[in-house]
Amino acid sequence: MTHLNFATVLKAAALSVCLATSSALQAQSGQTYPAKPIHFVVPFGPGTSTDQGARFIGQRLSDLVRQPVIIDNKPGANGFIAMQSVLGQAADGYTLAYGTNTTHAANVSMFKSVPYDPLKDFVGISGISIGGGAIVVAPGFPAKNIPELVALARQSPGKYTFGSSSAFARMGIETLKQASGIDLLHVPYKGSAPNVVEVMAGTVDMTFDPLITMIGLIRAGKVRALGVSTQRRVPGLEDIPTVAEQGFAGYQFLAWQALFAPASTAPDIVKQLNTSIVSILKTREATDFFRQAAMWETMPMSTAELTAYVTTEIERWRAIVKQAGVEVQ
Numbered sequence: 001m002t003h004l005n006f007a008t009v010l011k012a013a014a015l016s017v018c019l020a021t022s023s024a025l026q027a028q029s030g031q032t033y034p035a036k037p038i039h040f041v042v043p044f045g046p047g048t049s050t051d052q053g054a055r056f057i058g059q060r061l062s063d064l065v066r067q068p069v070i071i072d073n074k075p076g077a078n079g080f081i082a083m084q085s086v087l088g089q090a091a092d093g094y095t096l097a098y099g100t101n102t103t104h105a106a107n108v109s110m111f112k113s114v115p116y117d118p119l120k121d122f123v124g125i126s127g128i129s130i131g132g133g134a135i136v137v138a139p140g141f142p143a144k145n146i147p148e149l150v151a152l153a154r155q156s157p158g159k160y161t162f163g164s165s166s167a168f169a170r171m172g173i174e175t176l177k178q179a180s181g182i183d184l185l186h187v188p189y190k191g192s193a194p195n196v197v198e199v200m201a202g203t204v205d206m207t208f209d210p211l212i213t214m215i216g217l218i219r220a221g222k223v224r225a226l227g228v229s230t231q232r233r234v235p236g237l238e239d240i241p242t243v244a245e246q247g248f249a250g251y252q253f254l255a256w257q258a259l260f261a262p263a264s265t266a267p268d269i270v271k272q273l274n275t276s277i278v279s280i281l282k283t284r285e286a287t288d289f290f291r292q293a294a295m296w297e298t299m300p301m302s303t304a305e306l307t308a309y310v311t312t313e314i315e316r317w318r319a320i321v322k323q324a325g326v327e328v329q
Contacts, residue, residue, distance in 0.1 A: 043079035045191035049210035079103035091262035093269035105313035106167030124306030131296030132230035153182035163195040172208035229253035
């Protein structure tokens with residue numbers, strides 16, 4: 001009898017171990033994911049285009065998976081702080097990087113040392129959105145368009161300043177500088193908001209920022225847009241010409257957003273997140289949200305497509321930085 005009881009205990013213990021192992025494997029494979037809040041780490045501050053996109057997608061993902069999605073803004077150092085923060089957490093699908101063309105394409109060309117590899121250290125979940133920007137000045141700034149800005153800058157080399165808080169913001173004007181031969185002084189900022197505030201105050205003469213953050217200020221007359229970086233004029237802002245049609249044919253500058261996880265995240269979790277994000281991006285609500293933010297379009301992608309896209313973008317930004325003659329920091 002004792003022998004039988006002992007055998008029964010062994011079988012029960014073995015079954016318990018199997019069940020525990022199965023549960024652990026299910027958790028690792030993503031079958032029980034998500035079981036707690038998910039964090040989107042955003043490399044720029046509240047109110048920026050990246051922040052707005054992250055909050056929209058985060059709320060819809062929360063509704064879909066029935067878990068909170070928390071937005072963690074970690075601005076500074078061109079996204080280095082945010083990306084390192086993500087890589088410092090467990091690769092379990094609960095801390096994700098809401099990246100951009102700055103963090104995952106431009107940085108490797110703009111800095112001698114980048115504390116992460118955008119391709120090796122991260123796995124793409126999906127693209128989110130893509131769109132253009134505008135070169136803006138204070139309402140009282142003497143130039144009313146790009147040719148007048150170029151003329152002013154040529155008369156007083158180094159006098160006029162421009163602020164930026166991202167590679168997109170900086171290179172949008174650096175490219176214009178290179179194409180026109182003008183000399184403008186760059187002023188770096190930690191975030192878009194303080195930069196724009198100082199442009200409105202006239203402390204800094206101009207900036208270049210995504211339309212998703214500028215459109216409200218433009219319509220309210222708090223800043224004046226000299227030109228937009230899209231290939232065609234923006235619906236609702238048809239009175240603002242493109243930079244290209246003001247003597248700089250071929251000028252087009254687009255920013256994009258995408259969601260990434262640490263590279264060692266379980267494939268099943270990445271797949272589940274991709275399915276969820278793509279389904280959100282294909283809704284009319286998502287299409288309308290990004291389009292009303294001035295011609296931004298949704299960019300749903302598979303993991304493989306996003307990896308290929310980032311690879312191409314790294315090379316494109318390498319050429320942009322080289323052509324603009326920007327000194328690598």
